[in-house]
Amino acid sequence: MSFENSLGFASSLDEKDPLASYRNQFIFPQHQGKDVIYFTGNSLGLQPKQTKKYIDEVVNDWASLAVEGHFKADKPWWDYHERFSEQLSKVVGAKPSEVSVMNTLTVNLHLLMVSFYRPSSKRFKIICEEKAFPSDQYMIASQVRFHGYDPKEAIVEIKKREGEHHFRTADVLKTIAAVGDECALVLIGGVNYYTGQVFDMKTITKAAKNTGAFVGWDLAHAVGNVSLQLHDWGVDFASWCSYKYMNSGPGSASGYFVNEKYHNTKEIPRLEGWWGHSKKERFLMAPEFIPEPDANAWQISNAPILSLAPYLSSLHMFDEVGMDAIITKRNKIVSYLEFILKEVAIATNSNFEIITPVNQEERGTQLSVFLHDYGRELFDYLMEHGVFVDWREPNVIRLAPVPLYISYKDIFNFGEILKKGISKNLK
Numbered sequence: 001m002s003f004e005n006s007l008g009f010a011s012s013l014d015e016k017d018p019l020a021s022y023r024n025q026f027i028f029p030q031h032q033g034k035d036v037i038y039f040t041g042n043s044l045g046l047q048p049k050q051t052k053k054y055i056d057e058v059v060n061d062w063a064s065l066a067v068e069g070h071f072k073a074d075k076p077w078w079d080y081h082e083r084f085s086e087q088l089s090k091v092v093g094a095k096p097s098e099v100s101v102m103n104t105l106t107v108n109l110h111l112l113m114v115s116f117y118r119p120s121s122k123r124f125k126i127i128c129e130e131k132a133f134p135s136d137q138y139m140i141a142s143q144v145r146f147h148g149y150d151p152k153e154a155i156v157e158i159k160k161r162e163g164e165h166h167f168r169t170a171d172v173l174k175t176i177a178a179v180g181d182e183c184a185l186v187l188i189g190g191v192n193y194y195t196g197q198v199f200d201m202k203t204i205t206k207a208a209k210n211t212g213a214f215v216g217w218d219l220a221h222a223v224g225n226v227s228l229q230l231h232d233w234g235v236d237f238a239s240w241c242s243y244k245y246m247n248s249g250p251g252s253a254s255g256y257f258v259n260e261k262y263h264n265t266k267e268i269p270r271l272e273g274w275w276g277h278s279k280k281e282r283f284l285m286a287p288e289f290i291p292e293p294d295a296n297a298w299q300i301s302n303a304p305i306l307s308l309a310p311y312l313s314s315l316h317m318f319d320e321v322g323m324d325a326i327i328t329k330r331n332k333i334v335s336y337l338e339f340i341l342k343e344v345a346i347a348t349n350s351n352f353e354i355i356t357p358v359n360q361e362e363r364g365t366q367l368s369v370f371l372h373d374y375g376r377e378l379f380d381y382l383m384e385h386g387v388f389v390d391w392r393e394p395n396v397i398r399l400a401p402v403p404l405y406i407s408y409k410d411i412f413n414f415g416e417i418l419k420k421g422i423s424k425n426l427k
């Protein structure tokens with residue numbers, strides 16, 4: 001569609017936007033009495049107004065019921081986590097039995113690697129992307145060392161080509177083929193946190209499975225953002241945090257997926273605790289571990305209810321809206337942001353390089369912009385003028401116009417502020 005760089009045009013898109021009313025369900029930080037323009041929902045999503053109710057419910061149950069809250073609360077705590085499976089499975093394209101929530105993301109990936117990274121002298125290598133999110137790099141290297149291997153030998157990074165910003169699927173497949181039967185695990189971030197590139201998870205999963213490796217995905221930047229079909233793609237395991245696109249609050253609990261073919265099998269070991277023990281016999285406190293028949297067998301401790309409550313609140317909103325509606329608006333509003341950035345670049349004679357793929361299949365909500373001629377001072381100017389963006393060295397800003405709460409008017413206003421900032425000749 002053709003866009004216009006005007007307040008009237010942006011307002012007309014807002015009027016036609018079926019998700020427009022959701023903006024009012026979120027709490028925005030204020031700048032000079034007005035909502036900020038919030039582009040950092042890829043880092044910490046905004047707080048839904050209804051979330052306080054969910055947390056209050058737990059706090060009140062704790063006050064009035066105390067220990068009885070485990071069984072007698074309206075949403076009993078002992079199986080609170082089971083309330084997520086049905087709706088969360090729709091967000092990630094899984095069966096309800098394959099999905100649950102616990103811990104935090106890096107912890108969950110470590111625990112899942114206990115099950116799915118079991119190197120042998122012949123098959124010990126892990127394939128990941130170069131410059132993965134730092135926590136993933138530390139996690140993978142420490143797992144490799146834990147098993148007595150040398151990260152320099154055991155970790156194979158997929159590289160971008162010289163001068164290119166994105167990974168090519170063909171290069172990923174080539175790496176998988178080259179490592180072949182030495183590959184124990186392929187573990188990649190499904191959406192790259194720096195460029196916003198969406199990997200072709202289906203094709204990569206299939207290729208990795210064909211070599212006999214296990215495949216896991218870190219979906220921190222993918223969940224609630226892009227279409228996922230974990231079950232149909234044949235993914236072995238995945239995990240994601242809930243505080244980015246899923247608006248569940250700082251450090252809130254993480255979701256995870258374990259393919260149903262590994263439920264009820266002794267072939268896959270795991271670290272165990274009482275919350276993974278069969279619900280029916282959990283409180284018999286018997287010495288022998290009887291696993292839950294689904295992904296919940298990977299649970300260890302009793303669930304962090306105060307961290308799950310905001311996640312449940314957000315999940316209910318996602319379920320009401322549905323990923324299809326989110327993705328439809330996402331494609332349009334990201335294109336509008338791209339259009340406005342180009343308009344500003346022309347008007348100010350600037351060289352902005354959008355390092356996120358142009359192709360809609362290969363990107364989600366985030367646009368990463370290499371500012372070239374401008375730097376930290378322009379970023380500071382934006383923040384001081386009520387625009388929340390995220391800064392990455394050397395001079396990349398990341399912008400996420402989150403479909404649930406960003407308006408087209410926000411995008412237009414951002415363009416005007418950006419233009420003014422540039423006219424001040426900030427370097």
Ligand SMILES: *Cc1c(COP(=O)(O)O)cnc(C)c1O
Binds near residue numbers: 105241
């Ligand atoms: C945000 C993010 C994390 C964060 O990990 P935590 O364990 O939740 O602190 C990990 N990996 C990726 C790719 C991320 O984007």
